[in-house]
Amino acid sequence: MKRFRQPEKFVAWLPFATLLQKEVRRFLRVSFQTLLAPIVTASLYLFVFGATLGERISVMEGFSYAQFVIPGLILMGVITNSFANTSSSLFISRYLGNIVDLLVTPISAPQFIFAYTLAAMLRGLLVGSAVLGISTFFAELPWVHPFATLVMAALASFLFAQFGLIAALHANTMDALSMFNNFLIVPLIYLGGVFYPISILPPFWERLSHFNPMFYIIDGFRQTILGVGDVPLIVSFSATFAMALALFCWAALLIGRGYKLRL
Template identity: 65%
Template sequence: MTPLHRDDQGYCSWLPFVSLLKKEIHRFCRVYTQTLITPVIIASLYLFVFGATLGNRISVIDGFSYAQFVIPGLILMGVINNTFANSSSSLFMSRHLGHIVDLLVMPLSSLQIVAVYTLAAMVRGLVVGSVVCVISTFFAKLPWAHPFHALAMIVLCSFLFAQLGIIAGLFSDSFDGLAMYINFLLLPLIFLGGVFYPISILPPFWRQVSHINPLFYILDGFRHSLLGVGDLPLMGSFLFTTLLSLILFVASVMLIQRSSRFRT
């Protein structure tokens, strides 16, 4: 069946999917100052602080300035925050305002529903990440050692955190509950995953603790792709990120399909 397959009555079976996807993208585009411009400004401030003030004064990896080291983490941070925020807030608001009823009567499978929220979140996250990447060129030049690997890793990362956002939006019962996922899960993962420092400079005990953080593998793989230097083998980071993404995707589909929370 092709995406534009029509039945005998001329009905396009993928029309609800495309319509919902357009709606989700239009939702965050309407408030672009909050969803797109604000994250870019925040990332630009990080780039100014760590690029213009500290970038050429310190170095944590031989052969690279601190600005070159930190820019991959800032790009990834913009992607993660916005991808997670889009899928979690969209699903939560649909449940909170009762719009979920409209979604339930649409001829969409659980897989299609997850795909819609995932794709819309990825669009927002990757747009922000791309703009941050362009702005970063004013502060430091990255070697782009493995450009295709870097692109694949950032797409995988946005896909992964879109699934986390769906799960958070499904289980959050209030705005405070949704904020809890951000403040006590997302931010610790980001700041303790090696965005602003290399794991290799930590004492042995804390280095081992950092290996428990899944974001460490994602960030190290992305930084390795850009700089050509990392704490872990590049293929190992890719395999870990791919496996975790698939697990969370299956979990999201099953939760949408079986959870009574999705229907309340």
């Protein structure tokens, strides 16, 4: 019998599972940078706004400032880490050229997208859960709609994982990639109501905040926990869902066409 013989059976789900496992291993190998550092940063925010300044600030009737700010900080951890995972992993693969290892294999575009996305969601939700755990030392939250909280967190994580893929494909340099985070995501998060409800803003700035997509994600997520928000939950959820769908279609189109992946 010949020892070299092509396998007769191929396991259809194995390419997807392998890529997912590889992506998870990738961020776990550098867990100080990918998990611990964002948890420490969020903990410092919690300490500053929860235990020190928070006691002197009141922005929402019936809730302490710590209670108000914790949902936003949890979501910030979810969002930034989901984005960072897909964007850095795909960009580095492109930059170093080892993306060809995937291009020569039978991995399909949907398998590619979902493996990268699920790994990013796992990292985002791990950081979010850790921040949540630490936040219990600073304030008690009412958890009005816990299932909806999970759905909103997963949706936000999915959305920013797609955005990370898109950014990694469009950026040609590491500098350009960091611009997506520093000049788009971070300002939109900070101005989207993580640290204050937009209802306390002057009318012009309040109206302008409604054009900030981040506002709906943060407001919706906070509302699932505290039960109060600036716009109805269905509006926040619908806006987040629509954005996630739009970005998924965009990422799928780029990856399906091999944009900046295939020569």
